[in-house]
Amino acid sequence: MFLxxxxxxxxxxxxxxxxxxxxxxxxxxxxxxALLAVHGKPPLKALAVLWSGGFGGPFALEDTLLKSIPIxxxxxxxxxxxxxxxxxxxxxGQFALGAVGATWAVLTFPVLPLWAMMPVMFLCAAVAGxxxxxxxxxxxxxxxxxxxxxxxxxxxIGILFLQFLVYGVWKDPTSFxxxxxxxxxxxxxxxxxxxxxxGRVHWGLAVCAGVAVLLAxxxxxxxxxxxxxxxxxxxxxxxxxxxxxxxxxxxxMSLCGALAxxxxxxxxxxxxxxxxxxxxxxxxxxxxxxxxxxxxxxxSIALFAFLLAGLRVGVEHLQLxxxxxxxxxxxxxxxxLLSVLAGQFFDRYRFTLKGRS
Amino acid sequence: MRKSVSAMLLVAAMLxxxxxxxxxxxxxxxxxxxxxxKPAAAAPAPAAPAKEMQVGFVYVSPVGxxxxxxxxxxxxxxxxxxxxxxxxxxxxxxEGADAERVIQNMARKGYDIIFTTSxxxxxxxxxxxxxxxxxxxxxxxxYKTAPNMSNYFGRMYQxxxxxxxxxxxxxxxxxLGYVAxxxxxxxxxxxxxxxxxxxxxxxxxxxxxxxxxTWYDPATEKEAAKSLLDVGADVIAQHQDSPGPQEAxxxxxxxxxGYNSNMSQFAPKSHLTAAVWNWTPFYKDVVExxxxxxxxxxxxxxGIETGIVGVAPYGDMVPxxxxxxxxxxxxxxxxxxxxxxxxxVKDQNGAVRVPEGQVLSDQDMLxxxxxxxxxxxxxx
Numbered sequence: 105m106f107l108x109x110x111x112x113x114x115x116x117x118x119x120x121x122x123x124x125x126x127x128x129x130x131x132x133x134x135x136x137x138a139l140l141a142v143h144g145k146p147p148l149k150a151l152a153v154l155w156s157g158g159f160g161g162p163f164a165l166e167d168t169l170l171k172s173i174p175i176x177x178x179x180x181x182x183x184x185x186x187x188x189x190x191x192x193x194x195x196x197g198q199f200a201l202g203a204v205g206a207t208w209a210v211l212t213f214p215v216l217p218l219w220a221m222m223p224v225m226f227l228c229a230a231v232a233g234x235x236x237x238x239x240x241x242x243x244x245x246x247x248x249x250x251x252x253x254x255x256x257x258x259x260x261i262g263i264l265f266l267q268f269l270v271y272g273v274w275k276d277p278t279s280f281x282x283x284x285x286x287x288x289x290x291x292x293x294x295x296x297x298x299x300x301x302x303g304r305v306h307w308g309l310a311v312c313a314g315v316a317v318l319l320a321x322x323x324x325x326x327x328x329x330x331x332x333x334x335x336x337x338x339x340x341x342x343x344x345x346x347x348x349x350x351x352x353x354x355x356x357m358s359l360c361g362a363l364a365x366x367x368x369x370x371x372x373x374x375x376x377x378x379x380x381x382x383x384x385x386x387x388x389x390x391x392x393x394x395x396x397x398x399x400x401x402x403x404s405i406a407l408f409a410f411l412l413a414g415l416r417v418g419v420e421h422l423q424l425x426x427x428x429x430x431x432x433x434x435x436x437x438x439x440x441l442l443s444v445l446a447g448q449f450f451d452r453y454r455f456t457l458k459g460r461s
Numbered sequence: 462m463r464k465s466v467s468a469m470l471l472v473a474a475m476l477x478x479x480x481x482x483x484x485x486x487x488x489x490x491x492x493x494x495x496x497x498x499k500p501a502a503a504a505p506a507p508a509a510p511a512k513e514m515q516v517g518f519v520y521v522s523p524v525g526x527x528x529x530x531x532x533x534x535x536x537x538x539x540x541x542x543x544x545x546x547x548x549x550x551x552x553x554x555x556e557g558a559d560a561e562r563v564i565q566n567m568a569r570k571g572y573d574i575i576f577t578t579s580x581x582x583x584x585x586x587x588x589x590x591x592x593x594x595x596x597x598x599x600x601x602x603x604y605k606t607a608p609n610m611s612n613y614f615g616r617m618y619q620x621x622x623x624x625x626x627x628x629x630x631x632x633x634x635x636x637l638g639y640v641a642x643x644x645x646x647x648x649x650x651x652x653x654x655x656x657x658x659x660x661x662x663x664x665x666x667x668x669x670x671x672x673x674x675t676w677y678d679p680a681t682e683k684e685a686a687k688s689l690l691d692v693g694a695d696v697i698a699q700h701q702d703s704p705g706p707q708e709a710x711x712x713x714x715x716x717x718x719g720y721n722s723n724m725s726q727f728a729p730k731s732h733l734t735a736a737v738w739n740w741t742p743f744y745k746d747v748v749e750x751x752x753x754x755x756x757x758x759x760x761x762x763x764g765i766e767t768g769i770v771g772v773a774p775y776g777d778m779v780p781x782x783x784x785x786x787x788x789x790x791x792x793x794x795x796x797x798x799x800x801x802x803x804x805x806v807k808d809q810n811g812a813v814r815v816p817e818g819q820v821l822s823d824q825d826m827l828x829x830x831x832x833x834x835x836x837x838x839x840x841x
């Protein structure tokens with residue numbers, strides 16, 4: 105018979121892997137272009153606008169870099185827990201709690217100087233986000249509750265808790281009843297690195313770099329990091345080798361919560377300078393997409409966070425310059441995710457026409 | 462496996478770097494003089510009407526919502542038809558960090574007037590306005606101004622009051638439902654005005670409020686309306702951008718009051734009337750003033766007399782005497798002889814908030830965080 109069969113690859117792909125990725129990208133962009141053409145928009149011009157808006161030029165890079173910071177931090181955390189095969193999809197809620205934690209620090213110690221304020225803010229954000237994530241971890245370990253369900257539910261609770269605070273006790277009395285806290289004092293605002301050369305790009309970028317390096321060292325160079333990776337590959341073997349599996353689950357969840365909390369802290373402090381419900385725009389969910397696309401590797405996470413951020417920024421330019429509806433951005437993103445993930449299938453398997461031997 | 466992935470990454474990174482540095486070098490000289498030209502180009506613009514005027518809009522929801530953003534977009538289309546004016550917009554822009562970027566990019570692209578139409582755009586608009594003194598910024602529904610930034614809104618509460626009168630006359634159960642978005646002054650003011658209108662014709666009626674914490678979520682808003690119908694409400698009003706509550710009312714065979722635009726197409730059998738926006742005259746006026754150099758920064762809050770807010774045509778079921786009563790009150794509000802929040806106005810606890818013979822100040826209305834007597838619900 106000449107029906108193609110799926111065969112597992114014996115040899116890992118070398119350069120082919122990159123070409124599969126490139127082909128997937130071309131396919132998804134091609135389909136998107138066709139959609140645009142059907143809609144009566146010039147497809148090639150649209151691609152040019154998308155590129156120049158997201159990546160072409162200093163302003164575009166500044167915008168994209170800024171947007172990728174929270175996505176990157178959340179994705180790091182998500183990727184670490186996915187590596188352990190802990191399906192934590194609660195980065196959104198942990199992000200909210202991080203923002204709440206940082207704001208609590210600012211409102212409780214409003215007169216701290218910058219050098220003390222920043223560590224306290226980040227510490228509170230990490231603790232709040234980490235504890236929030238630890239609860240589903242304990243529920244899973246103690247009662248066998250599926251963490252997919254519990255972390256998802258905790259997102260809603262976390263966001264509502266943030267709203268509860270901002271609509272209630274933390275509301276700025278001079279805001280005419282609108283839901284937001286007072287503007288943070290200067291010491292609690294993460295400033296730009298160098299306004300002259302880097303524009304609005306703030307020190308959150310340095311936090312990203314630091315966290316990424318520390319995490320890489322932790323995973324590659326420490327015993328706990330090794331156990332974490334091994335535990336993900338095979339939980340039973342890990343238990344048999346006397347690895348502290350329960351501790352590891354608790355650790356990755358809390359780590360993810362802390363990282364998402366950092367992202368919440370940075371968004372609150374650096375970009376809106378106060379806590380308000382509109383900081384919740386779904387970075388925690390975007391993080392899951394980025395984590396999958398990058399196959400849970402730190403360097404790829406940086407790359408994909410940047411690419412996805414650029415895509416979102418570019419789509420705004422498409423709207424403004426060509427009046428493409430906002431929904432097109434979602435279609436484009438979904439298309440890329442689907443085709444790249446489908447392409448990854450060919451990394452591990454190939455088709456053969458040979459009959460059974 | 463690992464090798465191949467890192468190879469892929471390396472290539473991708475190299476390509477990216479090449480592309481970035483290439484573009485950076487290409488774009489920089491082109492971009493820099495542009496930025497310098499901007500203030501110079503914007504300044505003579507009023508004197509030289511030959512230049513096409515670019516007007517940008519930032520919307521919080523998709524324009525297809527037939528609600529808030531749709532109403533603004535109708536006015537944008539009207540401006541587009543004016544001579545020498547081109548417009549564009551960005552829709553579904555979240556109110557946090559993304560808004561600042563979108564507004565800033567409009568400014569960088571040389572738009573002359575930028576309308577930002579959601580409360581959460583206030584601080585981002587202000588930040589960008591400070592960087593681009595040559596551009597006119599119009600922010601809807603906030604309270605901050607700058608030399609080149611106005612805030613504006615319409616006195617929607619006047620239309621709310623009138624629709625409340627219709628609802629109060631039509632209810633049989635004396636329980637009215639109100640599906641509301643967020644407990645912010647704009648929404649609370651609308652609920653209060655509606656309730657005052659209801660109780661002006663039907664002092665026994667009460668208005669029950671449900672918060673959805675959404676602006677546009679058809680399913681949630683429909684469900685919220687159903688929960689009100691379940692407790693006996695027989696007229697559903699809404700401060701939402703989706704027609705979900707209207708549909709829920711029609712399905713149960715009771716009445717509804719729309720918001721933003723005439724929503725009768727979604728519920729022809731239940732739609733009594735609607736409190737509607739008509740931004741076109743105001744927006745045209747702003748464009749004309751900027752073009753002539755007569756625009757002044759300020760806080761604008763025009764009322765029903767300018768047509769910025771209004772009441773949609775009544776449904777067939779609204780009897781003649783009710784129509785006459787509401788139209789008469791409308792004429793009084795237009796003439797300025799009747800004020801919606803004129804005393805005595807009591808709050809939910811029965812405490813007098815506006816004494817007899819006084820009228821609530823604009824300042825107090827803009828920061829309203831309490832419900833009037835007759836509302837069942839909490840402002841949290």
